[in-house]
Amino acid sequence: MATAAEAPQKLTKKELSADHPTWCPGCGDFAVLASFFKVLEKLQIPHEQIVTIAGIGCSSRFPYFVNGHGVHFIHGRALPLATGVSLGRPDLHVFAFGGDGDGYSIGGNHLDHAARKNVNLTYVVMDNFVYGLTKKQTSPTSPQGFKSKTDPTGAIDRPINPMKKLVSNGATFVARSHATQVKHMMEMFERAILHPGFSVVEILSECVIFYPGAFDAGNPRKGGEFDVIDEKKWDNTPEDEARHDVTSDDDAFAIASLDFPGKFGVFYEVDHPTKNQLEQKWIDSSREKVKNAPAKDLLRERFAAMK
Amino acid sequence: MERDDQSPSDSTPPSDLQNAVIRFAGNSQDGIQTIGGFLAKLAGRSAREVMTYMTIPSTISGGPSIFQVHLGSGEVLSPGDEADFLVAFYQHSYDNHIGSLRDGGVCIYDTDNVEPVANERGLQHVGIPITSTTVEALGGSTRERGKNLFVLGLVTNLFKLDREKVVALIDRQFGRKGEDVIRNAMLAFDAGYGYSLGSDVLYQSWALRDGLSVDTDRMTTDGNTALMYGLIAGGVRYGSGYPITPWSSIMEGLRSELPKYGGLFVQAEDELGAVSMALGFAYAGHLSITGSSGPGLSLKMEALSYAVMAELPLIVVNVQRGGPSTGLPTSVEQSDLMQAIYGSHGDAPRIVLAPKNVEDCFYIAIEACQLARKYSCPVLILSDSALATRIEAFKEPDLDACLIEPTLDQEPRGEEFKPYPVDAPTRHAPPGTKMLGGKYPVVTGLEHDEWGHPSASPEMHAKMNAKRREKIKAVAADLPLPEVFGEESGDVLLVGWGSTWGPIREATKRAKDKGLSVSSIHIRHLNPLPNGFEEIFAKFKHVLVVEMNDEGLYGFGQLATLLRARYCDSKIQSICKTDGLNFRIREILEGITKHTS
Numbered sequence A: 001m002a003t004a005a006e007a008p009q010k011l012t013k014k015e016l017s018a019d020h021p022t023w024c025p026g027c028g029d030f031a032v033l034a035s036f037f038k039v040l041e042k043l044q045i046p047h048e049q050i051v052t053i054a055g056i057g058c059s060s061r062f063p064y065f066v067n068g069h070g071v072h073f074i075h076g077r078a079l080p081l082a083t084g085v086s087l088g089r090p091d092l093h094v095f096a097f098g099g100d101g102d103g104y105s106i107g108g109n110h111l112d113h114a115a116r117k118n119v120n121l122t123y124v125v126m127d128n129f130v131y132g133l134t135k136k137q138t139s140p141t142s143p144q145g146f147k148s149k150t151d152p153t154g155a156i157d158r159p160i161n162p163m164k165k166l167v168s169n170g171a172t173f174v175a176r177s178h179a180t181q182v183k184h185m186m187e188m189f190e191r192a193i194l195h196p197g198f199s200v201v202e203i204l205s206e207c208v209i210f211y212p213g214a215f216d217a218g219n220p221r222k223g224g225e226f227d228v229i230d231e232k233k234w235d236n237t238p239e240d241e242a243r244h245d246v247t248s249d250d251d252a253f254a255i256a257s258l259d260f261p262g263k264f265g266v267f268y269e270v271d272h273p274t275k276n277q278l279e280q281k282w283i284d285s286s287r288e289k290v291k292n293a294p295a296k297d298l299l300r301e302r303f304a305a306m307k
Numbered sequence B: 001m002e003r004d005d006q007s008p009s010d011s012t013p014p015s016d017l018q019n020a021v022i023r024f025a026g027n028s029q030d031g032i033q034t035i036g037g038f039l040a041k042l043a044g045r046s047a048r049e050v051m052t053y054m055t056i057p058s059t060i061s062g063g064p065s066i067f068q069v070h071l072g073s074g075e076v077l078s079p080g081d082e083a084d085f086l087v088a089f090y091q092h093s094y095d096n097h098i099g100s101l102r103d104g105g106v107c108i109y110d111t112d113n114v115e116p117v118a119n120e121r122g123l124q125h126v127g128i129p130i131t132s133t134t135v136e137a138l139g140g141s142t143r144e145r146g147k148n149l150f151v152l153g154l155v156t157n158l159f160k161l162d163r164e165k166v167v168a169l170i171d172r173q174f175g176r177k178g179e180d181v182i183r184n185a186m187l188a189f190d191a192g193y194g195y196s197l198g199s200d201v202l203y204q205s206w207a208l209r210d211g212l213s214v215d216t217d218r219m220t221t222d223g224n225t226a227l228m229y230g231l232i233a234g235g236v237r238y239g240s241g242y243p244i245t246p247w248s249s250i251m252e253g254l255r256s257e258l259p260k261y262g263g264l265f266v267q268a269e270d271e272l273g274a275v276s277m278a279l280g281f282a283y284a285g286h287l288s289i290t291g292s293s294g295p296g297l298s299l300k301m302e303a304l305s306y307a308v309m310a311e312l313p314l315i316v317v318n319v320q321r322g323g324p325s326t327g328l329p330t331s332v333e334q335s336d337l338m339q340a341i342y343g344s345h346g347d348a349p350r351i352v353l354a355p356k357n358v359e360d361c362f363y364i365a366i367e368a369c370q371l372a373r374k375y376s377c378p379v380l381i382l383s384d385s386a387l388a389t390r391i392e393a394f395k396e397p398d399l400d401a402c403l404i405e406p407t408l409d410q411e412p413r414g415e416e417f418k419p420y421p422v423d424a425p426t427r428h429a430p431p432g433t434k435m436l437g438g439k440y441p442v443v444t445g446l447e448h449d450e451w452g453h454p455s456a457s458p459e460m461h462a463k464m465n466a467k468r469r470e471k472i473k474a475v476a477a478d479l480p481l482p483e484v485f486g487e488e489s490g491d492v493l494l495v496g497w498g499s500t501w502g503p504i505r506e507a508t509k510r511a512k513d514k515g516l517s518v519s520s521i522h523i524r525h526l527n528p529l530p531n532g533f534e535e536i537f538a539k540f541k542h543v544l545v546v547e548m549n550d551e552g553l554y555g556f557g558q559l560a561t562l563l564r565a566r567y568c569d570s571k572i573q574s575i576c577k578t579d580g581l582n583f584r585i586r587e588i589l590e591g592i593t594k595h596t597s
């Protein structure tokens, strides 16, 4: 943390911007980056504590465009790497970014486990329903019938439902937004960042080259409807009955089952101890048990037992 | 069973034994590992040398299993080709292992379970109702438990081992489990200790001489344990892994131990996750470790290539087992050398080390930690399933001399900071580090310029490839050339790596005793190799590389192939085998004969 004496400089988009993004003009990911900057400006996290981590994909280029400590890792494995950073360094703010292929296909197993472990980090998926970087193959979220280079007559397999996947795997904060809705994205990001534990924001982010128009149904400017979740206010009014309970698995699944484009907002948000807290508790009690002995004493003791 | 004054097959009443190879054959649930463990620890405490060898069935519910202990008052270099004594608990133990007894060896068998066959090869048979005597000693109610302690008592008496020391060990092992447990253990032990064989000759002839070792502070442990504590002593505090035999005991150990040191080891969802998480710890500024056995290493290869490109320090342990594929999970093999050096895509040079014995597992781990930090690159340690479980006694490490306290480097970096300088070592700025110039680094797996920006420039790729290559070559300049064991020149030079150190050394001695001109060297640093082997090789007519892997398509094992590629010397030949067992001294001697005649 910056000390008061240092009179920390205000962190603005100027300091946070790095290389100009190499995304195609019109790519939805630009707006995701812009919203991320805005939230960081608002939250004023110390610059050196911001860490962005990604795998491989167009969306996974994200860390190059953020001027912050970052890792551009390998395809599908951003989350376990981010888990190591989060568990190894509780002082940091860890962000992982990626696409639908990176997160739900090759990295699907890691996502399940990062969620169940409730690792303290924020994960943003830029879902474009297609493999962008490798130029239009079917992705795990491509709808049936989508014509890609690997499904020339239309996608055969059923797509996964990321929101159901996330809720059932135990992610403790699950939200959904749309890259054309900057204010909404910012709100989701802020809540995700402030949530202790594994928070995920799935963003419908259009690939204008390989799947143009995919998300028009959720974009009012293109004649669609951006239908925001009405969360319970817990105000004991009759209207509240019908509102969405973010702590209920059933409510989350019900919303996740709606036809495309479905609803946007926080599907699920519950409090559970994080893996970081639970492991720290174990570390603390282990240290206490050995009376905070230095490594040399601990090793000597083990050696004595081997005699 | 060696005696100073006479040949082993001499049957006149002898003086004390100098060495004894004792094989216990039973089922894994009989706790024969416990007997072996006690004897090994006792050896450590009696200044004797010891080496053990065990097999565990790969089925969970148990099954046939052996534990072989080689005790000696002089240097013990192998678990022993042939046993001097066999303790057979069951008929199948007897049937399968009587062949492992040397001519004139002694078979102690349980008369309740074993029907011995007619005496041949001068074997001595000693029948003892092990099961019924144990049951009787324990009051008749204990479903065949305690046989191992009965046998331990028997052996303590037979070899005139120090009863007090054995009892102290039993006390330490069982003391915490409650009075009943320790009382039963002692009842069984004493029943064995007091069992009268009715032949005094046997008793006197098998007294095992005390050791000659001068080290007083000796400890006894297996290779995986030594490796684990070496990692901790080297400053590793974080890591991640996924279970697989025979690597698991290292990860289980680290999972329980590291929190005591303020660190953490995480069980990941798979090996891809494990190596990635370990790289996350490394990126975060901690020295970290991942490990596995062959199948898991295969899964880690993409991320290892990343670690080379991104220049992140990482310790990677491979406790090798028989391959390919699931292979022979509990057998020993050294067939992952090429994978360790070349296993990833792209030109991905990294450091590969292999410990030569249990003690060396400790020191090589520390060396790996130093190298990973200094060169900011992955360092692979190739152990194997023999070293993993083998127990040896060795001098307690001097922690004042070798302990490394980990530090987290958060020194702010100035404007001039480059994460990937072309002609200087990479020193990453871990997250949390203030960047005074205002530019923050991205650690990357794309080819990059000095600032970490992706770059597809042909010159840059050539320069960076050279950087990654040259830094590994620079390691070689600091490496000592291994010492030649035996004469500096002669007919045959045996070359080994990894766990074959003991058998090769013993084979060298035996060959010399037979009047042959044989020396040996052992290579601990496999990539890069130390410089200067050509001068050593030049002094021998034959350079025979002894390794537990296949001779391959062209007739050479993996290290032999590398040495031939490097030195273009046709006198480099192979002695290879892949039967999943340690090298017997005899096999090495036969290999020498084959190549020299």
Ligand SMILES: Cc1ncc(C[n+]2csc(CCOP(=O)(O)OP(=O)(O)O)c2C)c(N)n1
Pocket (backbone or CB within 6 Å): A056, A057, A058, A059, A060, A075, A098, A099, A100, A101, A102, A103, A126, A128, A130, A131, A132, A133, A134, A139, B302
């Ligand atoms: C191990 C591995 N397999 C395959 C690839 C090739 N690859 C790179 S990105 C990608 C898919 C990216 O799709 P997505 O994650 O949806 O990202 P997008 O480009 O759509 O943002 C693939 C298959 C790779 N880099 N590494």
Ligand code: SF4
Pocket (backbone or CB within 6 Å): A022, A023, A024, A026, A027, A028, A029, A058, A059, A128, A132, A133, A206, A207, A208, A209, A210
């Ligand atoms: S290919 Fe698609 S996803 Fe990739 S940058 Fe272009 S528009 Fe964006």
Ligand SMILES: [Mg+2]
Pocket (backbone or CB within 6 Å): A057, A099, A100, A101, A126, A127, A128, A129, A130, A131, A132, A139
């Ligand atoms: Mg995509």
